[in-house]
Amino acid sequence: MPQIIVCPHEMTALSAAHGFSMITRQAQMVLVHVDVGTQNLGCSVHNAARSRIPVIIIAGLSPSTVNEDQTGHRTEFIHYTQDSTRQHEIVSQYMKWFYELRSGAMAHEVLARGIQIASSCPQGPVYLTGARELWEEKSSTNTLNLSHWSIPEPLGFSDSKASELVEALMTSQRPLIITSYLGRHTPSVLALKQLVEKIGIAVCEVNPQYMNFPGDHACHIGYKRNSLVDEADLILLLDVDVPWIFSKVTPSEHCAVFMIDIDVQKHGLGFWHFPSQKSWQADTFSCISSMNQQLQNKCIDQSLFASRIEWIEKAKQSLKLPDMPALPDDRIHLQDLCKAVKELINEKTILLFESPTATERLLFTLEMNQPGSYFANGGSGLGWGINAAIGAKLAQPQSEVISFVGDGSFIFGVPSSTYWVGKTYDTPQLTIVVNNRGWNAPKTSTLLVHPKGQAQTHDTYWITTGHESRFADIAQAAGGAKAYRVTHLSKLGSSLQEALSLVRSGQSAVVDVVLPAISKQTLGHSTQTFNT
Numbered sequence: 001m002p003q004i005i006v007c008p009h010e011m012t013a014l015s016a017a018h019g020f021s022m023i024t025r026q027a028q029m030v031l032v033h034v035d036v037g038t039q040n041l042g043c044s045v046h047n048a049a050r051s052r053i054p055v056i057i058i059a060g061l062s063p064s065t066v067n068e069d070q071t072g073h074r075t076e077f078i079h080y081t082q083d084s085t086r087q088h089e090i091v092s093q094y095m096k097w098f099y100e101l102r103s104g105a106m107a108h109e110v111l112a113r114g115i116q117i118a119s120s121c122p123q124g125p126v127y128l129t130g131a132r133e134l135w136e137e138k139s140s141t142n143t144l145n146l147s148h149w150s151i152p153e154p155l156g157f158s159d160s161k162a163s164e165l166v167e168a169l170m171t172s173q174r175p176l177i178i179t180s181y182l183g184r185h186t187p188s189v190l191a192l193k194q195l196v197e198k199i200g201i202a203v204c205e206v207n208p209q210y211m212n213f214p215g216d217h218a219c220h221i222g223y224k225r226n227s228l229v230d231e232a233d234l235i236l237l238l239d240v241d242v243p244w245i246f247s248k249v250t251p252s253e254h255c256a257v258f259m260i261d262i263d264v265q266k267h268g269l270g271f272w273h274f275p276s277q278k279s280w281q282a283d284t285f286s287c288i289s290s291m292n293q294q295l296q297n298k299c300i301d302q303s304l305f306a307s308r309i310e311w312i313e314k315a316k317q318s319l320k321l322p323d324m325p326a327l328p329d330d331r332i333h334l335q336d337l338c339k340a341v342k343e344l345i346n347e348k349t350i351l352l353f354e355s356p357t358a359t360e361r362l363l364f365t366l367e368m369n370q371p372g373s374y375f376a377n378g379g380s381g382l383g384w385g386i387n388a389a390i391g392a393k394l395a396q397p398q399s400e401v402i403s404f405v406g407d408g409s410f411i412f413g414v415p416s417s418t419y420w421v422g423k424t425y426d427t428p429q430l431t432i433v434v435n436n437r438g439w440n441a442p443k444t445s446t447l448l449v450h451p452k453g454q455a456q457t458h459d460t461y462w463i464t465t466g467h468e469s470r471f472a473d474i475a476q477a478a479g480g481a482k483a484y485r486v487t488h489l490s491k492l493g494s495s496l497q498e499a500l501s502l503v504r505s506g507q508s509a510v511v512d513v514v515l516p517a518i519s520k521q522t523l524g525h526s527t528q529t530f531n532t
């Protein structure tokens, strides 16, 4: 019997399954109510697809029969209004496979096929439906021999391809690796470290979904997209969706770009293209391992190695994130918060990150270096973090789970559902709300397009959502979480430490950390002066 976690909101269910699968790589099942339940999954469907998460979503279909002899027939008016004609179309473009069960006798087999498809690489969600009458039928009594439903292995990497790449790396002057999700398989991190140290390669993590390469390593050049792209003479893209932004930077004419990706064509995305002279759909771990093996017998040119390391060291200096100036009146800025979070990290920490405009500062400050200690959403549907934390804790009960989320992301996460589940199923988390009083990312996006436009001149960004809300109290009311609201730097460290010790004792805690407001605009009919 699988463990059943009842979630009051579908966003919690699929995001928690996402968090669990991110760690275990095992497919999870999420059951939802017909068309309306499917719609309430909302952006967690996009997230599962973009993050290549193995999950089987099962939704009922309204019963189709009206005859009382048929078990499961229509018994309520709602069976008419919920009988949509193409329910699967709500989510089909995000699914690796979707299918309607046509006979209850085949339920086991169809499910096994769903698991097989979702779990094979590149992994992803599948969607199964079936009318009530079918679920009422007897399924076959034969138990499935699951060993006959093996998951197809990802493609390997031939010796000749490995040697082509090894030669190119060994003779390069300024090699750069860009990655986002290589660390989903934790042994890949060590394999990459071995390769990097042997050759001397700069590594940049862009929007990392996992801990891919130790943040404190001498060859880690940081988390800023576009870094060194125009300087490198060899770029190796390893499991990454968007390595750079064309309008900001392009590789030099003489740069060789290679790509190894579990999903090299990204056929789930619309327009997508990054130039590469060779690209391989393959499992990165086995590719790097073959390269490492070949390198064991190779002699590295020491003067080339030294010049590569010198280039990396210089780049690291220039890419350092400058310190933020201290704020007056004991107020807290993002850097203070990131430094305080660093004090909480230990070998048991699992950090779930969803605070869009804090990405670089947090990663730069924390320098996470334990494989499997850091997770972020590969999609962009906000509300994932606090719910994925439930799945992370279920997957690794001994861990200390911290979700670091923006105030907007906290609201998107339907916290009234999250913290109830957390309490009911003993999955305590420490949530840190980065409360800049609104949506900073859309403000930044606006300024990228119109740096001196109306919004900038008049401070009319329309992004000051929930600026006076008491976010932590929601979690307290819904699931008995301990609520903190911190406005002063002198109280920050002690509040976070106290909150973490409560989490260790089994109670969730939410620390709402109030940072300077990103806009002074008041919304609605409020005449209240904006408290910055």
Ligand SMILES: Cc1ncc(C[n+]2csc(CCOP(=O)(O)OP(=O)(O)O)c2C)c(N)n1
Pocket: 043, 354, 355, 356, 357, 358, 380, 381, 382, 383, 405, 406, 407, 408, 409, 410, 412, 436, 438, 439, 440, 441, 442
């Ligand atoms: C469900 C959803 N709605 C809207 C967006 C667009 N969006 C991207 S970032 C962002 C702001 C999020 O606010 P917050 O979590 O407070 O982070 P901040 O931008 O302040 O760093 C919004 C609304 C989105 N990505 N997902």
Ligand SMILES: [Mg+2]
Pocket: 406, 407, 408, 434, 435, 436, 437, 438, 439, 440
């Ligand atoms: Mg915000």
